[in-house]
Amino acid sequence: MKNLIQEFFKGIVKENPTFVLALGLCPTLAVSISISNAIGMGCAATFVILFSNIIIASIKDFIPDKIRIPCYIVVIATFVTITELVMKAYFPPLNRALGIYVPLIVVNCIVLGRAEAFASKNSVMASLFDGVGMGAGFTLALTLISAIREFLGAGKLCGLTVIPGFEPALIIGMPSGALLVIGLLLGFFNLLKEKAK
Amino acid sequence: MDNTLNISASPHLHARESTGRTMWLVTAALLPAGIAGVCIFGPAALKTILIAVLSAVAAEWAIQAAMKKKVTICDGSAALTGLLLAYNLPAHCPFWIPVTGSFIAIAIGKQIFGGLGQNIFNPALVGRVFLMASWPQYMTTFSRALSYDAVTQATPLALLKENKLFDHISYLGLFMGNRGGCIGEVCVAALVIGGIFLLLRKIITWHIPVSYIVTTGLFCWAFGANTPFAGDWMFHLLSGGLFLGAIFMATDYVSSPLTGRGQLIFGAGCGLLTAIIRIWGGYPEGVSYAILIMNAAAPLIDRYTKNRIYGTK
Numbered sequence: 001m002k003n004l005i006q007e008f009f010k011g012i013v014k015e016n017p018t019f020v021l022a023l024g025l026c027p028t029l030a031v032s033i034s035i036s037n038a039i040g041m042g043c044a045a046t047f048v049i050l051f052s053n054i055i056i057a058s059i060k061d062f063i064p065d066k067i068r069i070p071c072y073i074v075v076i077a078t079f080v081t082i083t084e085l086v087m088k089a090y091f092p093p094l095n096r097a098l099g100i101y102v103p104l105i106v107v108n109c110i111v112l113g114r115a116e117a118f119a120s121k122n123s124v125m126a127s128l129f130d131g132v133g134m135g136a137g138f139t140l141a142l143t144l145i146s147a148i149r150e151f152l153g154a155g156k157l158c159g160l161t162v163i164p165g166f167e168p169a170l171i172i173g174m175p176s177g178a179l180l181v182i183g184l185l186l187g188f189f190n191l192l193k194e195k196a197k
Numbered sequence: 198m199d200n201t202l203n204i205s206a207s208p209h210l211h212a213r214e215s216t217g218r219t220m221w222l223v224t225a226a227l228l229p230a231g232i233a234g235v236c237i238f239g240p241a242a243l244k245t246i247l248i249a250v251l252s253a254v255a256a257e258w259a260i261q262a263a264m265k266k267k268v269t270i271c272d273g274s275a276a277l278t279g280l281l282l283a284y285n286l287p288a289h290c291p292f293w294i295p296v297t298g299s300f301i302a303i304a305i306g307k308q309i310f311g312g313l314g315q316n317i318f319n320p321a322l323v324g325r326v327f328l329m330a331s332w333p334q335y336m337t338t339f340s341r342a343l344s345y346d347a348v349t350q351a352t353p354l355a356l357l358k359e360n361k362l363f364d365h366i367s368y369l370g371l372f373m374g375n376r377g378g379c380i381g382e383v384c385v386a387a388l389v390i391g392g393i394f395l396l397l398r399k400i401i402t403w404h405i406p407v408s409y410i411v412t413t414g415l416f417c418w419a420f421g422a423n424t425p426f427a428g429d430w431m432f433h434l435l436s437g438g439l440f441l442g443a444i445f446m447a448t449d450y451v452s453s454p455l456t457g458r459g460q461l462i463f464g465a466g467c468g469l470l471t472a473i474i475r476i477w478g479g480y481p482e483g484v485s486y487a488i489l490i491m492n493a494a495a496p497l498i499d500r501y502t503k504n505r506i507y508g509t510k
Contacts, residue, residue: 169297169331176330180305187309 004129011133017110018141018182019189024110027101028142029178035158038146039139040094044087044102046135048079049111053131056119063120072115073106080106110138148181149173216313219450220273222400226391227280227445233374233384238288239345242380246283249295253279256303266312274313278302281321284381284441285485286328289340289347294332298324318492319449322485329485339377350377353436358481371435382438392444401448404460405467409443410434412468420476433475442467442484452492459495459502466491 017023024045031041055075063071084102087095095102105111114134119127150156153173155166171177235243257275261268270276279299286295302324310316329336341350353376356362366376374384381388395401414430421428433439447453447467454463467487474483 167332169327170333171327171330174330184305184309 004125007126007129008133008136011130011135011137012140013137015134016137016141017113017134018138018145019186021110021113022186023113024108024138025182027104027108028145028182029175030101031098032142032146032149032178032181033153033173034097034150034156035143035146036094037097038142040087040091041098041101042135042139042142044083044098045105045108045110045138046132047083048076048105048108049114049135049138050128050131051079052076052111053114053119053127054124056115057122057124057127060120068120069112069116072112072120076111076115077106110134145178145181145185148185149177152181153177215272216274217272219400220277222398223395223445224273224277224280226394226400227277227284227381229387229390230284230381230384230441231280233387234284234288234380237342237374237383238340238380241340241345242288244292245286245288245290245295245380246280248292249283249286249299250276250279252296253282253299253303256300257308260304260308261312264308269313272313275303278307278320278324281381281445282324284445285321285325285379285438287336287339287378288380289338290335294328294335297331298328301327314451316451317496318489319446319452322446322489322492325485326489339379341377342375342383352376352378352481353432354475354481357432357436366432366436368431368435371432376436378436379438379441382441385435385440388440388444392440395444395448401444402457402460404457405448405453405464406443408461408464409447409468409471410439412465413439413472414468416469416472417476420472433472437475437482438484439471442471442488446484447488447491452495454495454498454502456499456502456504459498462498462502463491463495466494 011017015021018025018028027041027045031037052072052075056072059071059075080103083105084095087098087102114127114130118130122130147157149172150158151162153168153170155161155163155168169177172181231246235246253275254270258268258270261270279295279302282298282302283295286298302320305327306318306320306323307313307316337355338349339352340346341348351359351361353362353366353371370376372385374386376383392401392406396403414434417433418428418430419426421430421433443464447464454460467484470487470490471483474480474486480486
């Protein structure tokens with residue numbers, strides 16, 4: 001059990017997909033404009049990572065090594081399609097806000113990375129915890145970035161104006177601003193890591 | 198007593214040059230343009246300049262103190278960055294524009310790379326471009342020359358971009374700075390005086406300014422009008438921030454190439470990009486973007502223009 005909890009927490013801190021592994025940066029740049037977008041994207045990605053990890057871990061012994069990547073893609077694409085259809089049916093505004101980045105979860109490197117690096121080598125239970133941990137790490141990172149960007153770039157938090165009269169810096173809301181914020185946060189976390197040593 | 202014996206390879210020359218001395222000489226060379234800017238736009242320009250310089254120095258001090266590094270505000274590099282940033286701002290802008298710009302210039306343009314000498318990009322231009330992308334409404338509202346009031350006037354290049362340049366602006370008026378624009382860029386005469394001073398004191402060489410200005414002129418002459426080779430090149434040279442950029446920004450030691458050949462390529466690249474942005478781009482003026490893009494190319498230029506080591510092939 002202790003190992004499983006470790007698998008869960010490593011996704012949040014030690015192997016955070018955004019700030020340590022630097023995976024899945026493309027959707028991070030694109031959707032981290034507002035907190036609601038970030039949480040929606042994070043939940044969708046977590047669902048896909050979790051279930052693709054479970055399925056891939058349970059069928060790993062039957063997949064021939066040479067065609068494993070196409071097999072992973074089929075599994076991942078199935079869950080992405082489910083996510084997309086559910087989102088279209090029940091959360092149309094969120095679906096409109098995230099746009100093309102929902103189907104693009106298929107090629108999100110975090111999902112494929114976990115399938116290749118973890119689920120194909122570990123038990124179903126460990127893969128389940130790894131998937132939830134990675135998804136939570138991705139969601140938290142995305143929420144942090146988007147909170148900073150929504151505040152500085154639009155003057156709002158969760159869609160509400162925080163300081164009246166504050167004039168937001170438009171650049172932070174643009175992709176270049178996302179690169180700036182992610183870069184500064186990465187540097188900050190690396191600094192913390194060095195300090196901790 | 199200090200018993201250390203310093204041994205170094207010849208030649209044992211001593212020059213009085215130091216970082217601080219160079220920075221203060223460049224600041225002195227910028228003074229005429231600043232005085233001209235204050236004369237043209239009034240006390241608001243002086244206020245913007247002072248706020249920018251003070252907040253740049255304060256930002257440098259705060260960051261170096263927070264990171265427990267040696268505080269180097271006395272070498273004048275932060276003050277110079279603030280001054281250059283102020284010269285790139287309109288005279289009438291809210292006080293927090295120069296404050297934010299200076300902080301971004303020092304923090305993200307310079308200190309994050311490790312301080313003076315490590316920055317890839319010209320810090321003042323990083324600050325300006327950040328402000329330009331963030332608060333375009335304040336960065337493109339220019340006050341009318343010689344009215345000392347908040348009456349606005351578009352820059353000649355903005356008028357040209359919008360096809361509203363009906364009455365001819367005299368070249369002499371442009372040369373002396375009688376037009377809307379940023380504080381430090383309007384008076385070309387004062388910038389040329391500063392540039393000659395820097396050339397005579399051997400702070401800069403002729404390569405970058407000359408190749409920059411000539412390339413922009415040639416390209417605007419060739420493609421600046423509907424018929425080829427009929428562009429108003431003189432207008433393009435005298436309006437916008439070309440002289441400020443070519444003499445004071447592109448020649449920044451840290452972010453420009455080292456050899457003369459490299460500097461010629463660098464200047465020509467800046468000139469080409471400036472002209473392309475002005476003629477076909479979305480913005481009326483492209484000096485700051487051109488210099489920043491070429492800053493990124495400077496290490497590559499250095500790599501291919503290395504001087505041959507004597508005695509080797």
